[in-house]
Amino acid sequence: MTTTTPPVAAGSQDTSGRSTRASRVRKRLNSRTATLVAIVIAVVWTIPTFGLFISSFRPEPELKTTGWWTAFRDPQFTLQNYQDVLFGQSASSGQLANYFINSLVITLPSVLFPLAFAALAAYALAWINFRGRDWLYIGIFALQIVPLQMALVPLLSFFSRGVSLGGVTLMPAWNLDGAQNFAQVWFAHTCFALPFAVFLLHNFISQLPKDLMEAARVDGATHPKIFRSIVLPLVAPALAAFAIFQFLWVWNDLLVALIFAGGSDVTAPLTVRLAELAGTRGNEWQRLTAGAFVSIVVPLLVFLSLQRYFVRGLLAGSVKG
Amino acid sequence: MNFDFADQAPKLMMLLWGLVAFAVVVGGLLFVLDAVPAHFARRREAQLVLAAANGAPLPRRTKPRDGLFALFFLLPTVLLLLIGLVVPAIRTTLLSFMDGSSQNWVGLDNYRWMFAEEAILRVLLNTLVWVTLVPLVATAIGLIYAVLVDKARMEAVAKSLIFMPMAISFVGASIIWRFVYAYRGEDQEQIGLLNQIVVSLGGEPRQWLLDSPLNTLLLIVIMVWIQAGFAMVVLSAAIKSIPADIVEAARLDGVSPWQMFWQITLPSIRPALIVVVVTISIATLKVFDIVRTTTNGNYDTSVIANEMYNQAFRYGQNGQGSALAVFLFVLVVPIVIFQIRNLRQQRREG
Numbered sequence: 326m327t328t329t330t331p332p333v334a335a336g337s338q339d340t341s342g343r344s345t346r347a348s349r350v351r352k353r354l355n356s357r358t359a360t361l362v363a364i365v366i367a368v369v370w371t372i373p374t375f376g377l378f379i380s381s382f383r384p385e386p387e388l389k390t391t392g393w394w395t396a397f398r399d400p401q402f403t404l405q406n407y408q409d410v411l412f413g414q415s416a417s418s419g420q421l422a423n424y425f426i427n428s429l430v431i432t433l434p435s436v437l438f439p440l441a442f443a444a445l446a447a448y449a450l451a452w453i454n455f456r457g458r459d460w461l462y463i464g465i466f467a468l469q470i471v472p473l474q475m476a477l478v479p480l481l482s483f484f485s486r487g488v489s490l491g492g493v494t495l496m497p498a499w500n501l502d503g504a505q506n507f508a509q510v511w512f513a514h515t516c517f518a519l520p521f522a523v524f525l526l527h528n529f530i531s532q533l534p535k536d537l538m539e540a541a542r543v544d545g546a547t548h549p550k551i552f553r554s555i556v557l558p559l560v561a562p563a564l565a566a567f568a569i570f571q572f573l574w575v576w577n578d579l580l581v582a583l584i585f586a587g588g589s590d591v592t593a594p595l596t597v598r599l600a601e602l603a604g605t606r607g608n609e610w611q612r613l614t615a616g617a618f619v620s621i622v623v624p625l626l627v628f629l630s631l632q633r634y635f636v637r638g639l640l641a642g643s644v645k646g
Numbered sequence: 647m648n649f650d651f652a653d654q655a656p657k658l659m660m661l662l663w664g665l666v667a668f669a670v671v672v673g674g675l676l677f678v679l680d681a682v683p684a685h686f687a688r689r690r691e692a693q694l695v696l697a698a699a700n701g702a703p704l705p706r707r708t709k710p711r712d713g714l715f716a717l718f719f720l721l722p723t724v725l726l727l728l729i730g731l732v733v734p735a736i737r738t739t740l741l742s743f744m745d746g747s748s749q750n751w752v753g754l755d756n757y758r759w760m761f762a763e764e765a766i767l768r769v770l771l772n773t774l775v776w777v778t779l780v781p782l783v784a785t786a787i788g789l790i791y792a793v794l795v796d797k798a799r800m801e802a803v804a805k806s807l808i809f810m811p812m813a814i815s816f817v818g819a820s821i822i823w824r825f826v827y828a829y830r831g832e833d834q835e836q837i838g839l840l841n842q843i844v845v846s847l848g849g850e851p852r853q854w855l856l857d858s859p860l861n862t863l864l865l866i867v868i869m870v871w872i873q874a875g876f877a878m879v880v881l882s883a884a885i886k887s888i889p890a891d892i893v894e895a896a897r898l899d900g901v902s903p904w905q906m907f908w909q910i911t912l913p914s915i916r917p918a919l920i921v922v923v924v925t926i927s928i929a930t931l932k933v934f935d936i937v938r939t940t941t942n943g944n945y946d947t948s949v950i951a952n953e954m955y956n957q958a959f960r961y962g963q964n965g966q967g968s969a970l971a972v973f974l975f976v977l978v979v980p981i982v983i984f985q986i987r988n989l990r991q992q993r994r995e996g
């Protein structure tokens with residue numbers, strides 16, 4: 326801070342009329358440049374999505390031969406692309422309606438399980454006294470930095486061969502097929518989400534007023550009772566924040582789905598299918614544009630309607646550290 | 647129409663099972679936690695009654711068993727973390743010292759391979775470029791935008807525009823940008839925005855994603871596009887939490903906006919700035935989807951996470967894939983240590 330600069334008295338500003346006019350001009354110029362820069366950034370950030378959106382409604386021949394910006398001179402719009410990509414007959418058309426359902430089936434349990442488990446764990450780590458509590462919390466916290474790449478190969482073999490330690494079977498092989506494979510994806514997503522979920526919810530739950538908890542204990546409330554009737558309602562915004570996070574993460578995930586759901590049309594989510602279309606039919610823009618929007622629309626709606634919670638969670642999760 | 651709802655029935659059944667399992671596990675856990683203490687309370691009551699009736703001394707009140715509660719609350723999380731993260735991470739570390747089929751120990755061969763193979767060195771170099779450029783550029787743009795729209799008209803809308811890509815999947819974002827980079831021959835009309843701009847400026851259209859090293863930079867643009875919104879939101883909140891009297895005092899001092907930015911805003915938001923850079927760096931190190939969807943790692947664009955996936959899941963080279971995963975982890979550690987040290991320092995100062 327420049328505390329050495331003496332404060333300019335209000336009167337002295339008026340006497341030097343020329344310099345204030347100059348500074349006012351400069352200020353306006355400054356704010357003009359500022360506005361301009363902001364608008365340029367905003368436009369650059371929006372145009373790509375906008376272009377894709379417009380294109381997804383253009384008929385295939387036009388889309389493949391002319392730029393989307395020409396659509397304003399010669400507007401021709403159709404819903405055919407969406408019709409094709411969602412419900413088309415041929416195997417190459419996308420059949421995204423099917424994958425849309427897969428995404429839903431993957432996402433719901435993958436959000437609910439870590440949410441519930443992490444809330445329970447965060448409460449215990451914040452409000453139940455037991456030996457080794459701090460160490461356990463630090464351990465879970467530290468797991469956040471393990472990249473999930475570290476877990477992929479062994480976890481996949483756990484599912485196919487089970488886990489045994491010194492001859493004792495900790496987890497039998499799963500031997501899943503068809504739609505049962507969803508369970509694998511749920512399991513993987515739940516495990517990978519837990520460290521961050523515990524950390525985020527612990528941030529909120531540990532900050533509840535101590536008096537409140539003690540009063541409840543004195544009144545004879547047990548931990549499960551306190552958890553259900555005091556903690557859960559009070560941290561509902563935090564639960565919402567994590568739920569949105571996890572929803573966006575799972576819905577948008579490609580890596581975990583590729584490995585644990587595979588490419589089959591029974592379990593693969595939208596992202597896997599889209600990546601496949603982009604790889605094998607990279608020039609079929611009538612499908613890619615519409616397909617991309619089918620996958621974007623749900624998270625976008627969730628995000629826009631619940632942005633407030635999302636931002637709150639983001640700030641709590643990143644800044645408090 | 648080729649959408650048969652009957653095909654979807656097994657999946658929806660599975661979803662139903664999943665939800666039932668959820669209800670049973672969580673509900674059951676809470677029920678047990680309720681029922682067990684109630685059972686003990688009843689037993690103790692009976693003991694008290696019995697003791698009172700016999701005129702015996704009342705049994706000493708035992709302390710509530712907090713440890714038991716903690717065990718139940720933590721059981722699912724700890725178990726899942728062990729099976730899903732801790733044990734696999736240890737196993738991956740071991741696998742990185744074994745050959746492709748995970749049968750024989752090979753010592754440091756996989757790591758030697760990593761630093762000897764030219765293709766892999768290229769991958770490491772690309773990752774380095776990603777992890778230097780993305781955090782810097784994304785944070786800079788996020789910061790500039792946050793400062794510019796602060797207290798401006800329609801601030802919320804302006805922020806949503808930049809923030810929106812956060813909701814879009816990396817796959818979706820990659821398709822959006824591939825469309826921007828799309829190429830048509832010189833004699834044809836361009837359909838990609840970038841080539842159209844180049845052509846209208848008198849240049850020749852290019853196959854952007856095939857030219858190394860430019861293609862890596864163009865992929866980095868996608869990541870910056872996604873992450874700038876995150877930087878902007880966190881930094882904007884930090885800017886808003888600068889005490890109003892400091893800003894006011896500076897303004898009365900006649901500080902120009904430029905000085906204000908460098909001497910007040912920037913030092914005040916330093917902690918948030920570090921968090922943003924660290925978070926984006928870690929996310930960038932693990933970037934996978936963008937490269938896979940745009941170029942599939944071809945044309946010299948591959949990064950560690952991609953190579954790891956290819957080695958382990960496409961070529962069946964578990965050892966080499968694991969070594970890459972371990973290396974990724976090793977790269978993350980110093981960044982995290984840096985952040986923890988910073989946080990400690992802040993706490994001491996604050």
